[in-house]
Amino acid sequence: MSLEERKGILRFPKATFERLKLYHALLSQLHAEGKSYVLSEEIAEMLRITPEQVRKDFSFLETKGKPKVGYVIKELLDELDELFGTGVDENIIIIGAGHLGSALANYKGFKNIGIRVAAIFDNDPKKIGTMVGELMVLPLKDLSRVIRRFKVKIAAICVPESSAQQVADLLVSHGVKALWNFSTRILDVPAEVIVQNEDITRGLLGLKHMLAEKERIKAEELNSVKESSPK
Template identity: 65%
Template sequence: MPAEKKHKGPIMFPKATLERLKLYHTLLQEEKNEYISSDEIARKLSIKPEQVRKDITYLDYSGKPKVGYHVSSLLDTLDELFGTKVTDNIIIVGAGHLGKALANYDGFENYGISVVAIFDNNPEKLGTYVGELVVLPLDDLGRVIRRFNVKIGTICVPGESAQKIADLLIKKGIKAIWNFAPVILEVPEGILVENEDIARSALTLKHLLDRTPTEKI
């Protein structure tokens, strides 16, 4: 029988463990076999099997000896951890290239996320369509947030405008911000912020690449 969690209480994860659990979740969604071992997970993700087993112990979940983890059961446990079976509505502020790409991304449904509106303050963009969504003015933020019970706002605007947008989102009732602007936002206690710094990630890759030997072809 698939393993079950021993309790329903909240679990505090080290940040590195939580990041790896996200990777396991993605991997298991693509897995076709009924069972998968820690060695297989480790090989596919280029980490140590011991680390995989340690991470999964945080879930109070155990595999089957000599067989491994029951894929659908472990995936259900991770789905519960990340809340993917409960749909959260999100909005996007910024109808530029990045905002449009996020709005058109059809993989969000696998993670319990639904983009319900996209906003911009550029008159030339207002009323145009991004997929099935019409670009709305910022004046409509409060109405949409209340109508769709939105708790997550995504910021895809230039850095100089990000703090102003964050303040406006919080004022209108947003509880969590997914920030793609290259700035550190100042928010009140209790407001969650997840930063996605594309520029910083690019610099990290360039730094590592410059220090990685390459083979001559």
């Protein structure tokens, strides 16, 4: 057992950490399908990365594979479950009961990563008191009480751009440590507050860009064929 492990720290390269979540999703699926073993090659194909990458990432885990057999799915899955903290539960709150806030509140996947939605807030009197999934929409005046009661450190901001900064200030003033920001507003908060900007369009821009690249490559190929064999 290394010094780091003894201290309860498992540090991964950032890029590896990102992929561990994907492995987790895929292994859950394979497990549900009744599969017992999996090769790095198979994982790589599904996730569109290389088998070497998979093995390298897994080398940071305890679980080892067997040559010609691969990895025991259940074993990997258990380690990743543990890692993503099904143990240590964290309460989060959602500000804004619009479509996005409601979608988050109804999201079933949180429990797999040790997250519980403690409450959802809105300042619209028509929404307050209505149910979103299993939660009743609360007025913002209850914010302080809920944060203290559930020791909330993380808040999801699902309000319009125009009120995002104001909401952020309010949350910070009540001691929230991390903001999961779904608004398009770039928030200005003290440096010690962690901000994760969840820009919904980022992925879409990536797709658009990749499509454009593909078109370009195809066009170039056609062009070079034409040039190399002119009529």
